[in-house]
Amino acid sequence: MADICDNADSVIQQHLQAALDAVHAVDDEAPIYINGVACCVDCEEPIPLARLAALPHCCRCVDCQEEYEEG
Numbered sequence: 001m002a003d004i005c006d007n008a009d010s011v012i013q014q015h016l017q018a019a020l021d022a023v024h025a026v027d028d029e030a031p032i033y034i035n036g037v038a039c040c041v042d043c044e045e046p047i048p049l050a051r052l053a054a055l056p057h058c059c060r061c062v063d064c065q066e067e068y069e070e071g
């Protein structure tokens, strides 16, 4: 019986860790705020409102996003 309990605990731990990782992943995709303005996490320039409206979770300006996607 102890083995079954241990397995259940480890499964729960894996689910918890996955949930925590998901939360952190979302955090990584949020812009930084400088004086209340959403700014690019890379160059700290304000992100255009039109871009934020289209992509609420974007965290980079167009230029930095292109660089980021190119690697």
Ligand SMILES: [Zn+2]
Residues within 6 Å of the ligand: 040, 041, 042, 043, 044, 045, 060, 061, 062, 063, 064, 065
């Ligand atoms: Zn930028």
